[in-house]
Amino acid sequence: MQQTYGLERIGLMNPKVVYRNMSPAWLTEQALLNGEGVLSDTGALVVRTGKYTGRAPDDKFIVDTPSIHDYIAWNNINRPISKEKFNALKSKIPAYFQNRPIYLFDGFAGADELCRKKFRVVNELASECLFIRNLLIRPTAEELAQYGEPDFTILVAPGFQCNPQIDGTHSQAAILVDYESRTVLIAGTRYAGEIKKSVFSVMNYFLPNEGVLPMHCSANMDPVTKETAIFFGLSGTGKTTLSADPNRKLIGDDEHGWSPRGIFNFEGGCYAKCINLNPEKEPYIYNAIKAGTLVENVV
Structure with missing residues (x-):
């Protein structure tokens, strides 16, 4: 029986296979086999992100709940979305992952261990797993064995396209942050920078209360x-x-x-x-x- 690393606790059932914290060489090879990109003459993996070649600020939303409402400067950048709309997508996206290979990265944000956060990033694409593996702090083998539950989970499903009329989003893409359930959903965009900036958003929310x-x-x-x-x-x-x-x-x-x-x-x-x-x-x-x-x- 394959190891699922507790993904069923976020509603992600029956993945085809879960690849956790694989090496850059392995992820590069897998991305090439999947047709996600090509190699440059220097050996780097080169990908195109399609419609979205940068961040999509109009598609980012924060789940508005009473516990966090007064801590957000709501404006045309920090847009609210209801908990009900978020929960609906939170059930659809794990269902989308069923019978698909999952490229999982468990890592850290924060070199200062006193305010370090654990992030679990669930990826549809091997190339995006390589991206976040390169950018976050990589655990040692011992730290990975004792990793346990993450502080925050990010689900990245670029192949899942939202329906604005049903899902309450701005377009087919959506970046939804729920500080209460400590979950980020990223859908409809292959631009990997959304993962990185979601990590920053989380740190930006929590660390001021820790004097940072x-x-x-x-x-x-x-x-x-x-x-x-x-x-x-x-x-x-x-x-x-x-x-x-x-x-x-x-x-x-x-x-x-x-x-x-x-x-x-x-x-x-x-x-x-x-x-x-x-x-x-x-x-x-x-x-x-x-x-x-x-x-x-x-x-």
Whole structure:
């Protein structure tokens, strides 16, 4: 009998097979066999994400319940959706996974272990499992054996298309966050950045109550004085490039927390833009595009 890692507790029954925390080489090979992408001349897995080549802010919703209502700045970015609509999709998406192979990643967000969260990401695509494996903090074999129940579960079903009239969504795609049940649903989009940003949303919600400031920034440190520099900016403004300084120690390139103990990375990998990437000006990023990495929408 195959190991299901407690997926039945979120209503996910009868998967064809569950592949948990597989290696980059295995996930790359599986993605190629599934027709999810091709290899670049440097060995990186190259995928196209179709209709959605970036994040879809109009399709993101937060489940509005009395316990969290006063903690959200509701606006045209933080859009509410009812618990009833969320629960309906929460039953449909696990049903969609039936008799399909599942690519499961159990990992951590937060290098500071005092405020670390465990994330279980249930993927339809091997390529998206490779993506989140590269970006979150990977557990050791001992940590994985003792992993237990996650703090948050993310179900990623890009092949499931929502019906706005029935599901209460904006389009066929939806990113739904329920802080009460500690579940994220991602449907209808193959853009893997939605997974990463959902992790950040969760950390952004919980950590301020723990005395930690979440920050969208990169950070590096002087190896001698231990002084830390942080670089704020929107996506694509150069945070990754600025943090990749050969004379300084990299902390991270995108998502951090500032606690009384210092500045720490939420993630375990880097997420760089490839537009106009220059091997002379950005050699570390350019030379990282090799076997084990994922490249989205680069032709």
